[in-house]
Amino acid sequence: MESVEEKASFKKFMGLIKQTKIKKPLFFGGIFLTLIGTLGSLMVPLLTQMFIDGFDTSLISTPLVVLIIGVFLFSAVIDGVSYYMLAKIGQTVVQRLREMVWDKFLNLPVSYFDKTKSGESVSRVVNDTSIIQNLITSHFPQLISGLVSIVGAVIILFLMDWKLTLIMFIALPISIVVILPLGRRMQKVSKKLQDETATFTGSIQETLSEIRLMKSFNAERYEQEKGRRGIKELYKYGMKEAIINALLSPIMYTVMMFVIILVIGYGGIRVADGSMSIGTLVAFLLYLFQIMMPMTMFAMFFTEYNKALGATGRIMGILDMTDEKSGEERLELAYNTLEFDNVSFGYGDTAVLENISFQANNNQKVAFVGPSGSGKSTIFSLIERYYNVWTGQIRVDGINIEKLDLKHYRSGIGYVAQESAIVSGTIRENITYGLDESAYSEEDIERAVRQSYTKEFIDDLEEGLDTEVGERGVKLSGGQRQRIGIARAFLRNPKILMLDEATASLDSESEKYIGEALNELMSGRTVLVIAHRLSTIVNSDKIYFIDSGKLTGQGNHESLMETHDRYREFTKQQFGED
Template sequence: MNNNKEKASFKKFINLIKSTNVKKGLFFTGVLLTLIGTAGSLIVPLLTQMFIDGFNTDLITMPLVILITGVFLGSAVIDGISYYMLAKIGQTVVRSLREMVWAKFLKLPVSYFDKTKSGESVSRVVNDTSIIQNLITSHFPQLISGVLSVAGSVIILFFLDWKLTLIMFVSLPISIAVIMPLGSRMQKVSKKLQDETAAFTGAIQETLSEIRLMKSFNAENYEQQKGNRGIGQLYKYGMKEAVINALLSPIMYTIMMFVIILVIGYGGLRVADGTMTIGTLVAFLLYLFQIIMPMTMFAMFFTEYNKALGATGRIMGILEMGDEKSGSLEDVSLAYKTLQFNNVSFGYEDTPVLENISFTAKNNQKIAFVGPSGSGKSTIFSLIERYYSVWSGSITIDNIGIENIPLSEYRSGIGYVAQESAIISGTIKDNITYGLKAGEYTDEDIERAVKQSYTSEFIDELPDGILTEVGERGVKLSGGQRQRIGIARAFLRNPQILMLDEATASLDSQSEKYVGEALNDLMAGRTVLVIAHRLSTIVNSDKIYFIDSGQLTGEGTHIELMASHDMYRAFTEQQFGED
């Protein structure tokens, strides 16, 4: 996948955050409050120094106690408010990112999803954005307060005792030497982990969506082994992350403890010879702790930042992909009177499927496509739906190239009933009205569609009627019931062009009777394109096209083809029996 190979940089990360239209005012207010809160925490060691060096019970007055308490409480409250504001920005950014990625997925062409498992796409929306969310919401506010705390402490320490401060800086090059290579390694490991997470998510989603297939063929052991391999890969990369973190924390802790020992040792000598007060040494240690804690956090931030760069690369890879092409014409008024294929050639990747296909379908005509499996019949329907762009030739509606017509307007006039109608989770009503906005239909329209599709034959027997939940992919419904819901959906859209892809091929005789009657009603007065395996659905077609290996080898009525086309006659006798 291209998005997996996308390399990210700090600039791309910032550009990605900017694209979410982050509220700068809220951000800078949060930073300002963090600065104020940090300034409050920086005053406490100075007060402690003054208190120790000039200890006198007479100094312990109520105003001083109130001042110290107020500084503590005020600093804590301001820190809490600033953290909330920065966290809100992080949550807002991630929400916008998820909305952007989700909207992008809905605009990508079908060819992308042909090559990408749905679980991998889900991982981009959920897992990758969660990594960025974790960085912005949890680590970034700590980074800001940490930077301010370290900067302020260092400045004050130089004023307190510049010699002791220089000793403290011994740890800086050592820390950088440790963090940089470990951070680089973490970025690589994190990328691998996220890629494996996406692949694993896709695999288990595919397995669970076809749970009946798995159980029917006793494939539990196979799927368990496949799943365990994916889990093993996740474990392997998870442990590599753990090793890096396990090295990072104790190394940083050791470095800091070494610095503390140096400071205490050298500071103790200075106190002993009278060149430093005890209060100054205590204040120095308090400031040192205000530096040590953020420094440890900086190491964690750097590893999380490298993770976020990997996630940014994948998200940017998605956002930079080309959208499904829409037409440039405006105010197009389509009558859908004539659909034409003009020398159309097409294939998937580098494999040709159709070659120089030409035909015309007019309003109130029924056009059938017949031929061996894999000959390209369903591909013709995919091209009409504009799932793909033709290699050469053109497809027109009313002499207008379909690629020039706005997609939403073009597809609104097309209805499609597949061999197995797609059903979404929700109610029967949700499925019938799927894709339509409120106001584009009435309850009377739904009732009419239900009646015309013979869906009422089983809906009326359900306790909740049309509000019955159908389950994931319609598992609570029979094949015939799902087909009738699909036909009701087509009736409600009232399409000008109706495409039927073997719509009755997998039904029992009773279901076929209901579905067949519904289809006959639905086909009236429309341009109808049919892919059929049953003789009864094609003998009365206005024209039949025989497709063989992607080529149109014959056309005519059933009687004409039986008389003139040897392959059609043989195919008909083999597939349907003689009529």
């Protein structure tokens, strides 16, 4: 898989968050309310000290009880409101991040998806963004309130008794020595866990999407073992993460208990000799707990922060990738001519096409014939501009297609593959796929359905055009899916029509319907055909023979049969012609 991860830092993390256009008033409002709640909690030990040292039953009155209850209720409401505000911020951030990553995926070139499993990309959209959301919504507010709690408690403690406070600081260097190395180790483990999660997600998604292939070839055992290997890897890294957490919590707990014992021992001596009151010692211990709790949360924050840095690196790596290259010219194209001029192309370092030159004109049918793997389908991919050519030019109406706006250019091209791609949803949604509602009417849909002979089976369906087709069209037959693909092409009304073995895998009845639909669809357009059946190419205006990425012959069927030995041999082998 192509590496798309960047080394993340706090600066890049904050830069990523800023890109989500976070609502600052809402964020700082939530933090402010959190601080109010924290400051309120700092008053409790002082009130406790005053209560213990100066206890007097005459002071207890109904108004005082009501006031205390009111303060607690107000604090609870403040906590609820601040939680909601910060949760809204977190949800907004993750929504915007997912939108950014999803939009980026839609604009990346096909070459990225050739190298990356779809499940791994899904993991970036779902899992990595959730990690960042968790940090912002839960752990960041705890960090802020914890810092305020610690700073406030330390200041009050110094004012109360500076000698006893110094004992508490014994825990600080010990905690740092424990947290930092474990945090760095946690960062590495978390990164590996996220990578393994992405890989596992991609693997199981691939298996489930081809469940029929798996069952027809009795591959359950193979997939079971492969899945369990992935699950064991997740378990292994999950346990490594658990070990670090298991070490972190008791160590921090032991350090804190050690400090508490020292404070109680030294404080007890002070109380005994009369230099400290019991209320002050109790208040001191309460403030100590207010310091201890955030310290343990800091360890968790550090862990989650390192996870978020890993997620940030992967998200930034995707967002910084180069979009599919598009030209800027939105010219009104007639699509009268399509020309390849000495085009060479390959995948990676392997050449697939070498110096291919041909021209197709409007109202012409041009066929490409040759052995499997010779580069015929690659020609169609280059016309769609899924990839950029290595050398040479592809021109429409004399204009290099790399200078044209991609969406505008592709709007004039229709493509029907050997197996038409079907998305989950209704038949109507598949036929109108990719078109704005303003681009067609209900009459246009009905015409496309009729012209593609899709009406023949739609009328038999209870829901008609609103019938759900299932994932990848599993509820439809191959012929039905193919006719929907042709209906989609009819509705698009393309100027250039590309047919990639569009009838190769169909039964005779489906081929009859689809053949008639294609004949009507091809009328008045520039038609490019890749075919394995003689009937679809004999009447072509031009036939180009592609062999090992090179154009070795051109002409009509009769002339090639006379002059091109390889074509004649190929025709006899493929089509059974004598």
